Amino acid sequence: MKIxxxxxxxxxxxxxxxxxPLAWHERLRLRMHLLVCDMCTSFVQEMTMLRRSMRGWGREDE
Known part of the structure; x- marks a missing residue:
């Protein structure tokens, strides 16, 4: 397995x-990558924000 x-x-x-949920080795590999890669860290932050926005979309009508 590549680290x-x-x-x-x-x-x-x-x-x-x-x-x-990811397996422990997948979480570890992802965390290690995010420590050194600003581009992927930004991607994860943007995806998290997008998911939160989409979950809230439609609730405003209630």
Whole structure:
């Protein structure tokens, strides 16, 4: 198993983590990558904000 992730795989794990819990080794690999990659960290933050916004969308009508 490769320890170092490239950005493509980091994005895939980040999206996967939003739908289901990751295995411990996937979480570790993603966290290690995010420590050194500002671009992927921004991607995760933007995706998190987008998901929160989408969850709240429609609730405003209630």
């Amino acid at each position: 170092k992730l490239d950005c493509h795989h980091a994005h895939r794990l980040a999206v996967k983590s939003m739908d289901a």
